[in-house]
Amino acid sequence: MAEQYLNTESDILIIGAGGAGMRAALAASDAGLKVTVVSKSLLGKAHTVMAEGGIAASLGNVDPKDNWQAHFGDIIEEGVYISNWRMAEILAKEAPQRVYELERYGALFDRTPDGRILQRAFGGHSYRRLCHVGDRTGLEIIRTLEDQVIHRQNVKIIDELYITSLLKKDGKVIGAIGLKMDKGEFHCFKAKAVVLATGGCGRVYKITSNSWESTGDGLGLAYRVGAKLQDMEMIQFHPTGMVYPPGVKGLLVTEGVRGEGGILYNSKMERFMERYSPQKKELDARDVVARANYAEIQEGRGTEHGGVYLDISYKGADFVKQKLPSMYMQFMEFAGVDITKEKMEVAPTTHYQMGGVRVDPDTGMTDVKGLFAAGEIACGLHGANRLGGNSLADILVFGKRTGEGATDYAKTAELVEVREEDIQNEISRVLSFLKPDGINAYDLIDELTSTMSDNVGIVREPDRLNIALAKILELKEKYPKVSAPGGRKYNHGLLAAMELSNMLVATEAIVRSAIMRPESRGAHTRKDFPKKDRAWLKNILCSDVGGEMKLDTEPVPTIPAELMELVKQEVY
Amino acid sequence: MxxxxxxxxxxxxxxxxxxxxxxxxxxxxxxxxxxxxxxxxxxxxxxxxxxxxxxxxxxxxxxxxxxxxxxxxxxxxxxxxxxxxxxxxxxxxxxxxxxxxxxDVGENWEILRKIPKFTPREDMESPWKMQQMDVERSKEFRKCIECFLCQDVCHVIREHSTPYFGPRHVVKAASMDMHPLDSEDRSRMLDQVGGLGFCNITKCCQDVCPEHIHITDNAIIQEKERAVDNFYDPLARLIKRKKTKERSVA
Incomplete structure (x- = not known):
């Protein structure tokens, strides 16, 4: 018997309700289009709420010399010259407008003494550039956008809905099928354009700062309909995650701590960043500080629980509580540590995917017609290393641009009928996981994430990478045996089974790309190739060719001469 | 072992x-x-x-x-x-x-839709200027993570059938009412549509708030006072009426 499902038709379907998804929805709504936003978690819970330190925009409120040109230079240099220059240019130019716009939507930023938006220092930024709300800037962005989105008549929000596959016809994406978890109902979405705003894949690692939902769903969805994944080896490890107690291992300690003056020490109480980066010290880019922390721990100068010390207590209790209230609470309540009196113990934690789905810089369109992507899922802006605060700028700037790109596309596209057979086949595929006695998806996820944390971390070596790849291929073999008992309503076992397929795409792309790049650049460090190589001024692309993952390289797009003047020459 | x-x-x-x-x-x-x-x-x-x-x-x-x-x-x-x-x-x-x-916490977004969104004053020069001190007041309410524990513990919601929106939503309204550049007054709406009067200030909501927001002290009581001052205080009403008249005469 045919399965029942609900139909939704809209001009634009947006998958994901974090900052990028909601900003894209506002853009399409402004243009008068009918928009549907679906999200895996409840509205307002997206991973964006975890962003702490701030949003990078060259307002020049604190350092008047700052401008978009300086911001552009920082992105290219710290991205180690494999960023897409056009995306960097767009971000640097448009971030200030997006910040002021957010303020008009109702966000309340911290202020300078003369009443303007306050900006703080962050690693790798030449000037104090991060507009912030204490240390919970992401939450302010989500609430502000949520408030706008729920008051729009032409935006429909369906939360706790997991998209299981995209629909494609004649080379174009025409919709998607999903399972509404809280009801156990299937939905078929027809749309003229589909925007992926699904965030990253940080949960493919065991030790991670990422939310439950960051399983790389967008990567799997896009890859399976033919989009290309770019620079997947570039996984950012944040230098400072919590290490103790075990229950919170990996939880983020904002870079704002160092931005506000936090100092790193090893167990011998040496300020070791003076050795690794005499100029910028604690405020060097994340890849540099993460490698330094990692090296100190590896070389036996780590703390009791396998971290290094981070100290802000010398700034005094009032300062710490005002500037870093969430961090104060986080350490007090999870670890029983009073950071106004004691040092924190921290170690690197998986944080962000610089790679992702390749998109057109101006419109956000992927390699597949009708499919767009914005935010962490999209690739190109951050190159080999993302600067703190650029992800919040990214989701607003490219959320808007992609919403507009999808709008322009949708205006000339038509809704396409979906074949009933295709819908029924997809529903059957999902339901086929529902049986007792198969392999528990969580067991395989556990093996996968441990493998990634053990073998594909900050410093990579070929043997380890090959071990990881063999494990991933072994898990792919086992995957068809995965099943989940129970029904279709709010069944996490079923959800995990579906997420696992996306995690396998993400990890295979990460490991294969890491094997392919024989150099150390930004976040990608190879023990056997400790230097960067001019010949690898390239982007790596993964695509699905007849069920196999094929890798390819392309030279990084050449930066136009007038923009090149803003960037220091690369030194080898 | x-x-x-x-x-x-x-x-x-x-x-x-x-x-x-x-x-x-x-x-x-x-x-x-x-x-x-x-x-x-x-x-x-x-x-x-x-x-x-x-x-x-x-x-x-x-x-x-x-x-x-x-x-x-x-x-x-x-x-x-x-x-x-x-x-x-x-x-x-x-x-x-x-x-x-x-x-199913979905009803909370139905309530949030009823609360007017941030409505900035129209006379502001861009970029806006605000003092940190004025920002702080609203900031407390913006720590809310919408866990709805305050709604859960509220005996008005749990045990009675009233129009009361609940603590989370008063906090939401207060976060905008106390925005230094907002031009809307949500207290009347909270009072007339949102059943604000049903809250009898037992403070259970602020006891369970994981963000330690002083929900009752700083949001609910303030909004109640605002509603009383603006719409129930006979003296204030008289003054207001006089001012409106003067304005219309001018």
Whole structure:
């Protein structure tokens, strides 16, 4: 018997309700289009709420010399010259407008003494550039956008809905099928354009700062309909995650701590960043500080629980509580540590995917017609290393641009009928996981994430990478045996089974790309190739060719001469 | 010997079961673990059909609200060593049950839609200027992570059928009413549509707030006073009427 499902038709379907998804929805709504936003978690819970330190925009409120040109230079240099220059240019130019716009939507930023938006220092930024709300800037962005989105008549929000596959016809994406978890109902979405705003894949690692939902769903969805994944080896490890107690291992300690003056020490109480980066010290880019922390721990100068010390207590209790209230609470309540009196113990934690789905810089369109992507899922802006605060700028700037790109596309596209057979086949595929006695998806996820944390971390070596790849291929073999008992309503076992397929795409792309790049650049460090190589001024692309993952390289797009003047020459 | 804790978790799928029951699980204890770790252990290793809602595991998203030994709390923020080794976890009682520990909190967005969004003054020069001191006042309310524990504990919502929006929504209104550049006054709406008068200030909501927002003291009482001052104070009414007249004469 045919399965029942609900139909939704809209001009634009947006998958994901974090900052990028909601900003894209506002853009399409402004243009008068009918928009549907679906999200895996409840509205307002997206991973964006975890962003702490701030949003990078060259307002020049604190350092008047700052401008978009300086911001552009920082992105290219710290991205180690494999960023897409056009995306960097767009971000640097448009971030200030997006910040002021957010303020008009109702966000309340911290202020300078003369009443303007306050900006703080962050690693790798030449000037104090991060507009912030204490240390919970992401939450302010989500609430502000949520408030706008729920008051729009032409935006429909369906939360706790997991998209299981995209629909494609004649080379174009025409919709998607999903399972509404809280009801156990299937939905078929027809749309003229589909925007992926699904965030990253940080949960493919065991030790991670990422939310439950960051399983790389967008990567799997896009890859399976033919989009290309770019620079997947570039996984950012944040230098400072919590290490103790075990229950919170990996939880983020904002870079704002160092931005506000936090100092790193090893167990011998040496300020070791003076050795690794005499100029910028604690405020060097994340890849540099993460490698330094990692090296100190590896070389036996780590703390009791396998971290290094981070100290802000010398700034005094009032300062710490005002500037870093969430961090104060986080350490007090999870670890029983009073950071106004004691040092924190921290170690690197998986944080962000610089790679992702390749998109057109101006419109956000992927390699597949009708499919767009914005935010962490999209690739190109951050190159080999993302600067703190650029992800919040990214989701607003490219959320808007992609919403507009999808709008322009949708205006000339038509809704396409979906074949009933295709819908029924997809529903059957999902339901086929529902049986007792198969392999528990969580067991395989556990093996996968441990493998990634053990073998594909900050410093990579070929043997380890090959071990990881063999494990991933072994898990792919086992995957068809995965099943989940129970029904279709709010069944996490079923959800995990579906997420696992996306995690396998993400990890295979990460490991294969890491094997392919024989150099150390930004976040990608190879023990056997400790230097960067001019010949690898390239982007790596993964695509699905007849069920196999094929890798390819392309030279990084050449930066136009007038923009090149803003960037220091690369030194080898 | 491995140390264990006992979890008694509420199980029910109301679409097929009339009544729910507590199911007992044994979970290995890990130093520093929170209740969410224990519940997730059950879900991943013992029974994958257990329905829970969680996301950030860092007390920043407000998804994993439940009642732990009868107290509304975030599972991710409650350390096992603070609640004992025999723990009962039940869903929030003020919301319709979806399954096991997951409740339907959707009505909250229906209420949020009724609260007018931020409405800036029109006379502002761009970029806006505000003083930190004025910003601080509203900032407290913006810490809200929409966990709805305050709604869950509120006896007006739990035990009575009234139009009262609930503490979260008064906090939301206050966050905008106390924005230095907002031009809207939501107190009247809270009073007339949102049943603000039904709150009798027992302060239970601020006791359970994981973000330590002074919900009653700083949001509810302020909004109540604002409503009284603006719409019920006879003296203020007279002055207002006089001012309006003067303006219309001018």
């Amino acid at each position: 491995e140390e264990k804790i006992i979890l008694n978790i509420y199980r029910q799928d109301p679409s097929i079961e009339q009544k729910g029951q507590l199911q007992k699980f044994e979970v290995p204890y890990v130093d520093g673990m929170v209740v969410l770790d224990a519940v997730r252990y059950v879900q991943e290793k013992l029974d994958t059909t257990l329905a829970i809602r969680w996301n950030c595991k860092a007390a920043k998203c407000g998804s994993c609200s439940a009642e732990i030994n009868g107290m509304p709390r975030l599972m991710c923020k409650t350390r096992v060593d603070t609640v004992g080794h025999n723990i009962t976890v039940t869903p929030m009682g003020a919301f319709p049950l979806i399954k096991d520990l997951v409740t």
